[in-house]
Amino acid sequence: MAESITLPERVLAAIALHRQASGDPMAAFFYDLPALDAQGRAMQAALPPGVELYYAIKANSEAAIIDTLAPHVDGLELSSGGEIARACACATPRPWVLSGPGKLDADMYDAMTRGVEAFHVESLGEVARLQAVAASLERVQPVLLRINPALPEDLSSRLRMAGTATPFGIDEAQLADAVRAVDDAANLRLVGFHVHAMSHQACERRHQRLLDAYLARWPRWRGLARHPEAVTQLNVGGGIGVNYLRPSEQFDWAGLCEALGQRLATMREPPRVRFEIGRFLAAFCGYYAIEVLDTKVSHGEGFLVCRGGTHQFRLPAAQGHDHPIIHLPRDPERARAGERRPWTVVGQLCTPKDVLSRRQALSGVAVGDLLVLPLAGAYGYNISHADFLCHPRPEQVFVGDSRNTREGSEPETRRRRPAEPVR
Ligand SMILES: *Cc1c(COP(=O)(O)O)cnc(C)c1O
Numbered sequence: 299m300a301e302s303i304t305l306p307e308r309v310l311a312a313i314a315l316h317r318q319a320s321g322d323p324m325a326a327f328f329y330d331l332p333a334l335d336a337q338g339r340a341m342q343a344a345l346p347p348g349v350e351l352y353y354a355i356k357a358n359s360e361a362a363i364i365d366t367l368a369p370h371v372d373g374l375e376l377s378s379g380g381e382i383a384r385a386c387a388c389a390t391p392r393p394w395v396l397s398g399p400g401k402l403d404a405d406m407y408d409a410m411t412r413g414v415e416a417f418h419v420e421s422l423g424e425v426a427r428l429q430a431v432a433a434s435l436e437r438v439q440p441v442l443l444r445i446n447p448a449l450p451e452d453l454s455s456r457l458r459m460a461g462t463a464t465p466f467g468i469d470e471a472q473l474a475d476a477v478r479a480v481d482d483a484a485n486l487r488l489v490g491f492h493v494h495a496m497s498h499q500a501c502e503r504r505h506q507r508l509l510d511a512y513l514a515r516w517p518r519w520r521g522l523a524r525h526p527e528a529v530t531q532l533n534v535g536g537g538i539g540v541n542y543l544r545p546s547e548q549f550d551w552a553g554l555c556e557a558l559g560q561r562l563a564t565m566r567e568p569p570r571v572r573f574e575i576g577r578f579l580a581a582f583c584g585y586y587a588i589e590v591l592d593t594k595v596s597h598g599e600g601f602l603v604c605r606g607g608t609h610q611f612r613l614p615a616a617q618g619h620d621h622p623i624i625h626l627p628r629d630p631e632r633a634r635a636g637e638r639r640p641w642t643v644v645g646q647l648c649t650p651k652d653v654l655s656r657r658q659a660l661s662g663v664a665v666g667d668l669l670v671l672p673l674a675g676a677y678g679y680n681i682s683h684a685d686f687l688c689h690p691r692p693e694q695v696f697v698g699d700s701r702n703t704r705e706g707s708e709p710e711t712r713r714r715r716p717a718e719p720v721r
Pocket residue numbers: 354356357375397398494497498535536537538574575576577578
């Protein structure tokens with residue numbers, strides 16, 4: 299059973315307003331922008347001197363989210379032409395890098411003409427294609443090589459992106475060849491290395507040991523280059539985990555930063571270290587609120603059938619976890635007096651996989667009550683298969699959106715109409 303979380307007042311108020319305005323039972327996302335702002339500010343403030351923080355926008359690329367984080371981060375990490383378009387529309391322009399596997403020539407071209415800072419190159423094939431695009435534009439393009447390092451088993455987290463067979467980056471054994479290929483490419487300039495090896499890292503000590511392992515190899519990696527003095531950047535990726543089941547126990551970001559700062563201070567020629575964080579920046583601000591449509595018991599198990607489901611919030615199904623549930627009864631008195639029993643929370647899809655959380659103990663649940671799933675700001679709606687079964691897309695509500703607030707007035711809550719399905 300997950301512990302309880304309290305909802306911020308402004309989120310509660312936005313949910314109530316939204317509910318009044320919606321005719322049908324509701325399913326919608328609420329993003330607490332002041333909380334997001336505070337998270338960005340706190341993460342930035344904890345960084346050791348000289349260490350940079352980029353936002354990996356694939357975690358949540360809504361304009362209000364990027365605009366809120368932009369003032370607190372040193373730049374954005376992008377992985378597609380679509381993400382380039384979103385970043386370039388940002389109210390506070392930031393430097394940005396293009397990474398990820400399977401870059402199109404058109405994306406490379408687009409990135410160079412729209413001011414990309416650097417590319418994270420994933421393979422020898424990409425080195426050749428990037429050289430051709432840079433040559434066609436007669437420019438010299440800074441690149442970082444993404445490394446798939448060999449890693450000790452005990453440093454592995456739940457989702458490995460490296461140290462094993464993956465489509466990402468260049469195996470350490472082939473790194474010398476890749477460095478030579480970049481050095482030989484007339485229009486490319488090697489400025490550093492990139493490693494994004496783990497996802498869902500829960501433990502700051504282990505993450506520090508992982509960073510230590512990269513830093514120990516840094517002189518060797520750098521020594522492969524024809525001009526090592528020009529190779530100055532080490533991008534250590536993202537991958538800081540969120541504890542979905544015990545929301546009060548979260549990764550000690552400040553502790554990690556402090557240990558990293560101490561470690562860098564011992565190095566003779568430390569690299570310029572950069573993080574590119576997605577989940578840990580964006581997760582905490584999001585809430586998915588759904589209305590109970592039906593209650594039933596089948597073979598002894600209680601089910602709450604709710605508006606929406608995993609086609610709008612795929613995260614718990616993708617992670618295989620039981621998401622924490624906050625119960626907002628229509629009638630709190632009745633709910634307190636009602637029976638407490640375990641409920642499995644499901645959505646409207648005709649598949650047994652449409653499960654958001656299993657066997658959550660709740661008291662006096664009734665049709666018309668709301669359930670709120672917190673920690674929904676990263677990899678929530680945007681990784682979901684929203685058109686499955688032709689349900690309408692959920693609305694996204696940005697609470698405390700100051701972007702269009704006139705001076706002296708309260709920040710507005712901006713609602714974003716669901717996007718038309720992409721055909
Ligand atoms: C997804 C991704 C990130 C961000 O990962 P989080 O776990 O969201 O912090 C950073 N870098 C690369 C290359 C990625 O693919």
